[in-house]
Amino acid sequence: MMIKKCGISVVFIWFLIGGIGHFVAPDFFLQIIPPNLPFRLQAVYISGFFEIAGACGLIAMRSRRAAGIGLFLLTIAVTPANVYMWQNSQLFPSVSPTLLALRLPLQLILLALIWWSTKTERHYSYNKNHQSR
Template identity: 50%
Template sequence: MNKWKIAGLAFVFFWFMGGGIGHFTHTEFFVNIMPPSFPMHYEAVYISGVFEILGALGLLLAATRKWAANGLILLTLCVTPANIHMWLNPQMYPDVPEWALSVRLVIQVLLIMCIWWSSREFPNAKSSLVDAR
């Protein structure tokens, strides 16, 4: 695995480990960004926090990396309604600039791409990046 993929994995690890911990230390923030029609706000925040932490830890082992990455991609897709809800209702989040609500959606797509790319080895692919070996 080259150093760029290792850096990508490290980024994804810290993103989800930090976010997962945040679900327990800043629970109200995560509850408040959920669409009102979604049931069981607190339960969903805690469960997704656990899966973020487990997914981040799963990235550390080659044997579980692809499964963990697939789970984190799925989890990222599952939180899309919260990001769309924020984007469609900026008045509910006066502390967040409106441009940041749009950027969140772009970042989410880039995050999914980073998770996928950094967690896969592509056999027989020639990389122009320097090998970390």
């Protein structure tokens, strides 16, 4: 249970800080969105809002699973930005190409951590009871 709380804490901090960053430094996030996507600035603010909302949703057990699902889907939705950065590393000289390449596997780890850490005890007990029948 303590390990799970650590996982939730990591997810909470990751998305809270990231979400705040969307409002503090929108230009950074704007430049990582592929230029062919419409409403880029709005996407920065909307995704930042949902990162903060999702992080806050992790606090209460009652909303944790829904917040986890939302953050999981949001993480998938921002994948094009990560791919764009990786494919256009010359546009981001301050970020090492190795780090850009590692972002995609790290994103898979983040997805697994979100899913695992936000799975509520009710789901665990249901699955255990269901399997024993």
